[in-house]
Amino acid sequence: MESELSKLAMDDKTESKCPDFAADLVEYQSGFGNHFSSEAIAGALPKDQNNPLVCPYGLYAEQISGTSFTAPRKLNQRSWLYRIKPSVTHEPFKSRIPHHEKLVSEFNQSNSYANPTQIRWKPVDTPEAPTDFIDGIYTVCGAGSSFLRHGFAIHMYTANKSMDDCAFCNADGDFLIVPQKGRLWITTECGKLEVSPGEVVVIPQGFRFVVDLPDGPSRGYVAEVFGTHFQLPDLGPIGANGLAAPRDFLVPTAWFEQRSCSGYTIVQKFGGELFTAKQDFSPFNVVAWHGNYVPYKVSTLLINHPFLFNLRRPDGTKFHSLQYDLSKFCPYNTVLIDHGDPSINTVLTAPTDKPGVALLDFVIFPPRWLVAEHTFRPPYYHRNCMSEFMGLIHGGYEAKADGFLPGGASLHSCMTPHGPDTKSYEATIALGNEAGPQRITDTMAFMFESCLVPRICPWALESPFLDHDYYQCWIGLRSHFRREATDDRSSDFQNGKRN
Numbered sequence: 223m224e225s226e227l228s229k230l231a232m233d234d235k236t237e238s239k240c241p242d243f244a245a246d247l248v249e250y251q252s253g254f255g256n257h258f259s260s261e262a263i264a265g266a267l268p269k270d271q272n273n274p275l276v277c278p279y280g281l282y283a284e285q286i287s288g289t290s291f292t293a294p295r296k297l298n299q300r301s302w303l304y305r306i307k308p309s310v311t312h313e314p315f316k317s318r319i320p321h322h323e324k325l326v327s328e329f330n331q332s333n334s335y336a337n338p339t340q341i342r343w344k345p346v347d348t349p350e351a352p353t354d355f356i357d358g359i360y361t362v363c364g365a366g367s368s369f370l371r372h373g374f375a376i377h378m379y380t381a382n383k384s385m386d387d388c389a390f391c392n393a394d395g396d397f398l399i400v401p402q403k404g405r406l407w408i409t410t411e412c413g414k415l416e417v418s419p420g421e422v423v424v425i426p427q428g429f430r431f432v433v434d435l436p437d438g439p440s441r442g443y444v445a446e447v448f449g450t451h452f453q454l455p456d457l458g459p460i461g462a463n464g465l466a467a468p469r470d471f472l473v474p475t476a477w478f479e480q481r482s483c484s485g486y487t488i489v490q491k492f493g494g495e496l497f498t499a500k501q502d503f504s505p506f507n508v509v510a511w512h513g514n515y516v517p518y519k520v521s522t523l524l525i526n527h528p529f530l531f532n533l534r535r536p537d538g539t540k541f542h543s544l545q546y547d548l549s550k551f552c553p554y555n556t557v558l559i560d561h562g563d564p565s566i567n568t569v570l571t572a573p574t575d576k577p578g579v580a581l582l583d584f585v586i587f588p589p590r591w592l593v594a595e596h597t598f599r600p601p602y603y604h605r606n607c608m609s610e611f612m613g614l615i616h617g618g619y620e621a622k623a624d625g626f627l628p629g630g631a632s633l634h635s636c637m638t639p640h641g642p643d644t645k646s647y648e649a650t651i652a653l654g655n656e657a658g659p660q661r662i663t664d665t666m667a668f669m670f671e672s673c674l675v676p677r678i679c680p681w682a683l684e685s686p687f688l689d690h691d692y693y694q695c696w697i698g699l700r701s702h703f704r705r706e707a708t709d710d711r712s713s714d715f716q717n718g719k720r721n
């Protein structure tokens with residue numbers, strides 16, 4: 223056993239930086255909330271105990287706790303990592319220079335604004351200057367505080383370059399990353415994850431990870447939660463099955479490199495600020511691990527549609543469209559009347575202590591059938607005590623005929639009225655009561671919904687991508703009111719002949 227690791231030590235590489243996911247087939251374990259275990263070298267996991275005096279292969283045992291030691295068993299999350307050197311082997315943390323000015327983890331009047339207006343952003347351009355995932359992530363809005371372990375932040379990222387001999391670690395909260403353009407090759411201490419648009423990945427608080435961009439320019443959304451973790455929603459009367467299935471969540475298998483490098487940098491996000499610490503080896507030196515505190519991904523989304531991204535074939539040549547078949551999420555919907563609340567499409571929820579009140583829900587609007595009778599089928603007009611941030615991964619959104627574009631975003635805060643734009647309203651009414659079953663296709667929108675009221679960061683409000691005309695999309699909604707009693711279900715009424 224010992225000799226296998228010494229052989230690896232002789233293979234000590236200094237040159238390879240971007241792990242070759244294609245050559246090194248990424249393997250996963252499946253399940254949600256399981257107690258997983260994985261060994262890159264057989265026998266590397268200690269038997270019968272977590273921290274023996276001497277671990278197999280001379281590895282160090284290190285625990286990472288995602289909940290307090292004393293959290294109730296059903297909520298308790300921790301993993302044991304068996305690594306070549308412990309994480310502590312680094313120089314002191316220093317404030318990162320140049321400073322990253324656009325990350326916030328404690329929202330207050332000094333760094334963000336209250337604004338009840340309906341807000342929409344156009345998709346941002348990919349940067350021209352070399353920008354990696356860390357440089358390219360910026361906070362749009364959020365509420366609460368990472369210091370007080372209650373709150374959330376919504377970030378977006380746009381990047382064009384892989385991270386280079388540097389790993390990110392978010393001490394503030396869990397990241398739920400929703401790529402919109404370009405795959406992410408994410409190396410974590412538990413192993414590798416390949417995440418494509420149409421999939422999402424959760425990197426829990428404290429894990430070190432590297433983001434490589436195999437397709438070049440990349441863009442997406444990130445929800446960060448402080449003081450809690452994502453879980454699957456209860457299914458209530460739906461029953462034991464439906465929505466996101468536990469077995470569709472994929473967790474990495476152990477992967478390590480024993481690579482010494484003169485100035486490996488750990489970039490730690492702590493209280494929204496970035497700190498760096500140098501070490502002389504790759505932090506991806508975990509030979510085996512076990513536990514239930516782990517990064518994971520899920521293909522929640524999408525049914526057979528082409529994505530227009532720059533992807534590479536196995537032979538290295540580029541192609542520009544890829545057919546994903548990711549019909550994993552199992553949507554439920556109304557089958558007779560009325561538009562159901564969007565909570566029916568919750569993929570993951572980060573709870574608060576109040577039953578049924580989410581710190582942050584991740585909800586999707588996937589392709590599906592609409593069959594409701596004499597019903598206004600698009601999302602209803604509404605005001606919500608929860609706040610709704612929306613993004614669009616692909617295609618169009620049923621409530622917005624124009625202006626809500628893939629890679630763009632919108633924010634409808636607590637009690638801010640919103641709903642279908644004029645064009646979507648008129649088109650729906652024109653279809654009338656006789657509309658048969660309709661299949662919504664070519665779409666994947668999502669919502670981060672929170673019970674906390676977000677404050678908005680100045681750069682998001684001053685962004686050149688802010689859509690100043692957003693309100694116009696509702697201005698054309700005209701009154702259809704008439705005093706005579708009408709039969710709401712008559713096709714005349716539905717056909718808009720009432721004025």
Ligand SMILES: O=C(O)Cc1cc(O)ccc1O
Pocket residue numbers: 562563564600601602604610621640641669
């Ligand atoms: O505002 C939105 O577009 C999101 C949304 C969708 C829906 O189907 C019902 C309510 C809701 O807030």
Ligand SMILES: [Fe+2]
Pocket residue numbers: 604606610634640
């Ligand atoms: Fe809404």
